[in-house]
Each structure stands twice: as C-alpha cells, then as structure tokens.
Amino acid sequence: MKRYSVFFSVWIAAALGHSHGFAQSGKPLFTSAFGVQAYTFRSSMPTATAAVLDTIKAFGITELEGEGPKGMPKEEFKKLCDERGIKIPSIGAGYDDIVKDPESVVKMAKTLGASYVMVAWIPHKKEFTLEDAKKAAADFNRVGKILKQSGLTFCYHNHGYEFGKYEDGTLFDYIAKNTDPKYVSFEIDILWSFHGGQDPAQLINKYPSRMKLMHLKDIRKGVANDLTGGTDTRNDVALGTGQINIPEVLKAAKKAGIKHYFIEDESPSYSTQIPVTIAYIKSLTY
Template sequence: MINQRRKFIQLGTVLGLGALGLPLQYCSSPKKEDSTENASGLLKLEKFGIQIYSVKEDMDTDPIATFRALGGFGYKQLEGFDGGKGILWGMQPTEFKSLMTEIGSEMVSSHCNVFENLESQAEMAAEVGMKYLICPWIGPQKSLEEYKKKAAEFNIIGEKLKPFGLKFAYHNHDYTFVDMEGKIPQDILMEETDPALVDFELDMYWAYVAGINPAEYLAKYPGRFRLCHVKDAEAGTGDPHQRGVLLGQGEIPYAKLIKESLNLGMEYFIVEQERFPTGTPLEAAESNAKYLGSLEY
C-alpha cells in the first residue's frame, strides 16, 4: 500500500470548496443546529455518538448497564451492531425505547447483515426510531465487476428499506481504497449507486491508513456521506490494524476534519475504538467522549 499520508497539509486550501466547483449548499458555514458556539466564536459538536462494538465485551455481559454508562459519558447518539442477540440486544421495542429515553440517547443506526432477514430487522429498527441500517463488510472483491454487482445489490436494499422509513448505508474498510485495475473500488460503489437509495458511512481511520485524505474524498462526493466513524491513528506507517489510539493521541486533525465534513453533508459523528493500548473499553469510551465534547473547530 502506497503511503500517501500528507498529514493534511494545507487542508483548508485543498478544500477550497468554491474552487472545487461544489454545489452551493455545501459551501456554507457548519450548521448551527449541529453545534454550539462559545464566546470566541468557535464551535463544538452538540451531539455525537459511539458504535457500541467499541464496548462489545461489556455489551455481551450486561447491555443495559453498558447503554446507561455510555449515556452517562455524554453520547447522545448510538450505533448498534448485531452481537448475536439481534439489533435490539434481546429487548422488545417498547423496552428499548424506554431505555433510550432514560439515558437521553437515541439509536440512530445499526450495523447488521443486510443480506438476510432484512425486512424483520427493518421493522424493529423503524419501531425504535432508527434512521439507518448499515452494511459493515462485504470483504475484498475479486474484480471491479464484482464491486459493480455489490453496488446493484445496495440499490435494491435501499429500495426495500424505503417503506420502513429507513435509509441504507455502506461502511468502508481500507480494502475499498486500494487500487484495483487502475480504479479505486470505493469510487465504483459511489458511482454505481443511486444517491436517493444509498448513503455511505466513511470510516475516517480506514480511509486514512489506506493513504486517503478523508476530507478530500468527502469533497469528491459531497452529500453522499451522512455518517462517519471517528477514530485516531498514531503517527507512522506500520500495520494499519495496530495504529489505533484514543482520540487526540494520534495525527488525524479532527478539528479541521469535522468542520469540513459538516460543510459537505456529514450529519453523524460516531466514535469507534477497536484497539486499546491502555485501559478498558469503557474507559476509552469515556475518554473519547471527553475529547469530542471539548473539541473546538
């Protein structure tokens, strides 16, 4: 993998939105409803979330206690995954909604197997007010033609979710940003899917360690990425699976990146932590919440 990390040099210049010819609606200031402004005029995120896979062991042991802890850390938005107990973690919709009200959070999305039992999962998701069902993994495909077939499947899934009031999104890993036959597979997925049916969740970390500047890529496809995973990478060029660190301890400049992302249609900033150099997963979740809650941009 060619290392193209440039540490986002002259990020603001690169993202001169007018120069890029972006639609006017993506050239405005970050939306105030997404942020709060302090006395110095800088903004802070009003809401942010966490992918509960970050605390999967705690979820497996006691999901209700774990949800309460995450709400206590300040996560107003949650993103689920199916840990073998279903997307509601064994709870009935009324019980689940009651818990979300108690902790002051909402489950905005869930990673799940969208290729099986889609309708039953969609019914549960809609009943508790989720907005997205997300495909978290398709694995490296053997050819660009195979990626085109996946894109066609994504369109069908997006169409099937419409009657439930839900949207479909795909979450990337690094492999869709690795050159194949002179093309970037992620570009195929972007170009072959209907924007009315398919959104995307940009994993900032996986794009970054694959040599992609996340902000540049967002600018290439404004409005297509509505959700993102926020996690940091330590400096260096080592194993991409071993570079994850707590937010603020790495080299991804999230203050600039969040500001630019909001200008390009991003709505949900979701923490994910997969590597824990120190401490427990819940301690990491608390630390990451403090970082995002105090970050000014």
C-alpha cells in the first residue's frame, strides 16, 4: 500500500509539473478549491481506500464527494480523510434510500461532516415521463424539508434524461418549477447537461440561485447528444479536450456563486486524464 501511494505521489507531482501546453496569463478564472467525486475511483477505493486517498491528496485535491466504501464504518472513512486534510462537503444517496429512510441519510451526512446530500438518478423505465417528474418533485420537496430541518441541503444531480421536451421547456424545468427552492437545490453535471442537449452555462444562468454543486467533466468530440442518460465511459475526456465550453461554464458558475466543484472522470483512463484536467483548470484566465 505504501509503495503504491509513494509511486502515485511522485507520478502525479511530475505530471502536474508540466504545463500540458496550457499557457497562463492574466487573473485565474478558477479560484475555488476543487474536489473529486469518489465514483472516479470506484474500481480501487473499496480495496485500497487509504492508498486512493493518498493519491487524491497528491493531486492537490482537498474535497471529496462520497460516502466511502460499502462496509467501511463512516467514522473510519472520515478519520482517513481527516488525516489527509480532505473534507467531505457532499455525499450521494440512492433515490429509494432517501425517500424511504431520510433520517438514516441525515445521520450518515452528519457523521461524515457533509453539508449537502445529492441524488443522481430518478428511477424510471426506458423514457423519463411527466409522471416520473411529478413523483420526483413531490418526493424531493418532502425529503428536502427533512434535510433542511437538520441543517443539510438536498440537491438533485441531473443525468440528461430529464431534458425531454415539456410545454415550452423541459421536464427538468418542470422539476425546478415544482420544487421549493428552500428545500431543493441542484448539482449540475455539465457532461450530462450537454449530452441531454443543453448548454450548461445557460442552464446555470437560468437557475443561478438553485445551483449549489458542480461535476466537472467533458465529453469526447463527435459523441451525439441523446436523452438516455448514458454513454460509454470512454467518452469521458479531460477538461478542455472535449465538446463543452468550459471557460463559459466556469464564468457562469462563478457568477452564480457555486462553491463546490467535483472532478468526475468515469473513464478507464482517469489516472492520466485527471492531471490534464487540473492543469487545464489552473491555466484558465480572464
């Protein structure tokens, strides 16, 4: 484990020491601390938790979104993160789990020191329908109120399928309009927003006060948009190398006051892509 950690620390330091062709001038566009979504490390986190956290620390990342490996006590996972100076501002929860037992999710968030709880998927059949959106809006209002009473913020994380047309907008608009802003906020995933046919910057500008968290990711050039909420994981590419206008997204996010940004790279090549993503973020100026 120790050798694994040392190797990654040295490799990452070397990788981040290169400019990757990005020249910096002017004021940095991105000045917030950035984190990483634990799902990025889903293949190694369960069996090499401490080593993965060492790797995250070596990336210079100070925030993690995630509730830790299944089976590991939450107190133990928090201790491992604390020892490395990694905070856990946000955790994820399954839709059914939070709807059926929101109190247990509150307890988990409190144990990990999180302020936000996000749900990343609304159960539905092949096509996401108005009835699915109506049920989700009602559930989110109820659950969001319970979390709010415990000092937590509930966020729905979009996944692309909810951008199907409805009236003069989309089903996402329906959810936004039919949930109480006091209880329901959003985590914008910019890849899934784009893949669902949206301009992520415009979506942030449309709902600036509702956007609290962001997943930083990019999608391979040439990949077509659709409403499936899914694409090959190899279509996740380093920021700045895909289709999304990252500078415009970050400008909109800064204006909206988003404070927590999580790199999520579902690609098998995440270990080589994350340093490129970080270097790109740091290179952006205005």
